[in-house]
Amino acid sequence: MQVIEQQTFTKQRIELDDKQFRNCTFDDCLLIYSGTGGTALNGCHLNNTGFAFEGSAAKTIELLTAMHRGGFRELVEATIAGIRGEPSTPATPQA
Incomplete structure (x- = not known):
């Protein structure tokens, strides 16, 4: 690097x-x-x-955005809480 x-x-x-x-x-x-x-x-x-x-990183953001809008808000929010270093409760799996 x-x-x-x-x-x-x-x-x-x-x-x-x-x-x-x-x-x-x-x-x-x-x-x-x-x-x-x-x-x-x-x-x-x-x-x-x-x-x-851009590129792969942009695709990851697009996926998280689609998941957030598509009924997986809690999972995305838990991921963001982890990035912030905040304690989070595990997201409940959704079907």
Whole structure:
């Protein structure tokens, strides 16, 4: 994984896959995650910077959205609670 440290990015499209950013600043950027490799943002500052999913990562978001709208809201909410590190009760399987 490529490590990028103490850099400032301005008005750029930054692909996150297979990169670790440490103590970087992103001003007016768009951060893209495609799900092809790991990533990390440690000690970074985001100023007016957006985040988007593409490729496999976008497909995962589409699946979670469809499940949430299609009657599996509790399962998706439990997954999000886990991401937040919140205690959650196991979702009841639905038919």
